Amino acid sequence: MKKLLFSIIAILGFVGFAKADDTYAHDASVLPKAAQTTIANNFKAKVSVVKIDKDFGRISEYETILTDGTEISFDRDGNWENVEVNNMHSVPAGFIPKEIRAYVNSNHKGMRIVGIDKERSGYDVELSNGIEMKFDKTGKFLRYDD
Numbered sequence: 001m002k003k004l005l006f007s008i009i010a011i012l013g014f015v016g017f018a019k020a021d022d023t024y025a026h027d028a029s030v031l032p033k034a035a036q037t038t039i040a041n042n043f044k045a046k047v048s049v050v051k052i053d054k055d056f057g058r059i060s061e062y063e064t065i066l067t068d069g070t071e072i073s074f075d076r077d078g079n080w081e082n083v084e085v086n087n088m089h090s091v092p093a094g095f096i097p098k099e100i101r102a103y104v105n106s107n108h109k110g111m112r113i114v115g116i117d118k119e120r121s122g123y124d125v126e127l128s129n130g131i132e133m134k135f136d137k138t139g140k141f142l143r144y145d146d
Contacts, residue, residue, distance in 0.1 A: 032078030042092040084115040099139025
């Protein structure tokens with residue numbers, strides 16, 4: 001019984017340490033320089049909130065919300081992973097490979113890209129009409145997503 005109780009206490013202590021509370025800030029100064037540069041070069045809106053996600057006491061991701069509602073996720077080094085804008089705006093062209101822009105322009109005229117997620121295998125793209133698509137790393141269309 002003592003071993004079981006000790007094991008439970010040890011596991012709870014480890015889980016508590018591993019969770020490590022996330023922190024919040026209200027300006028871009030907490031972001032890595034690469035993330036600060038990305039925001040400054042691509043968006044007019046200022047940083048409203050930055051959530052710093054931590055795993056095992058180490059920063060794993062920065063989730064940033066701008067004053068216009070744009071949401072940008074950065075990895076611990078400041079490389080963007082995900083950009084989402086409201087339906088009245090478009091994701092800045094610098095985030096979208098030219099092959100993806102060309103595909104959307106020729107197959108979905110009048111639609112704006114309102115979300116892009118960069119993954120190991122390629123890109124997930126969301127259009128202003130709600131259509132979601134998958135592209136490979138080179139920007140080649142793969143399929144529509146649900």
